[in-house]
């Protein structure tokens with residue numbers, strides 16, 4: 001793209017793949033898919049992501065070790081422990097009562113389905129069955145289910161968190177009128193399977209550091225020449241391809 005040019009419209013279907021591949025390449029070069037703390041064990045990941053739901057990062061990072069200490073390495077203890085002790089461990093992250101109930105409900109449902117408190121049986125199940133089971137658990141929606149699938153089971157799905165949704169919308173891949181609930185099934189099919197994990201991870205990094213919710217730093221953004229929103233946030237922006 002020529003110096004000074006900025007994309008003005010949303011992406012057309014034909015160019016979507018190459019645009020996403022280029023964006024993914026630049027994001028990967030900057031963020032290197034750096035770990036966000038996700039877990040290799042699917043049950044650990046399910047619980048870790050549950051703790052993060054509608055919770056600031058700093059808050060849930062503190063409740064994870066507190067909960068691990070409480071169960072002493074065995075998640076089945078969540079069933080036997082008094083609920084007030086779970087609430088106490090989760091208090092600093094907020095929504096402690098709701099999260100405690102959900103966690104106990106999840107662990108009970110997993111034990112009922114598989115006869116033990118483990119999500120290892122999911123490894124042998126196809127994607128649609130895995131997602132359906134996870135979404136049947138208390139408090140588990142598409143984002144949580146697909147995080148478990150992507151981070152811990154190696155499935156090529158795309159969890160849509162608030163950063164991914166915001167940055168992809170500003171980049172012109174998601175119409176602004178797509179409702180949050182519908183965005184999961186709108187966005188996943190447009191992302192090529194092999195780009196889903198790196199794009200998810202790197203879009204979160206980009207959303208946290210550059211394309212922030214309240215004040216996107218378009219003049220410093222290495223995607224500005226590909227972004228139809230850059231000029232609406234910074235009318236004076238002059239962009240060149242930074243590939």
Ligand code: SF4
Pocket residue numbers: 167170171210211212216217218219221222223224227228229230233
């Ligand atoms: S140019 Fe601005 S709106 Fe577009 S991705 Fe970068 S920071 Fe976000």
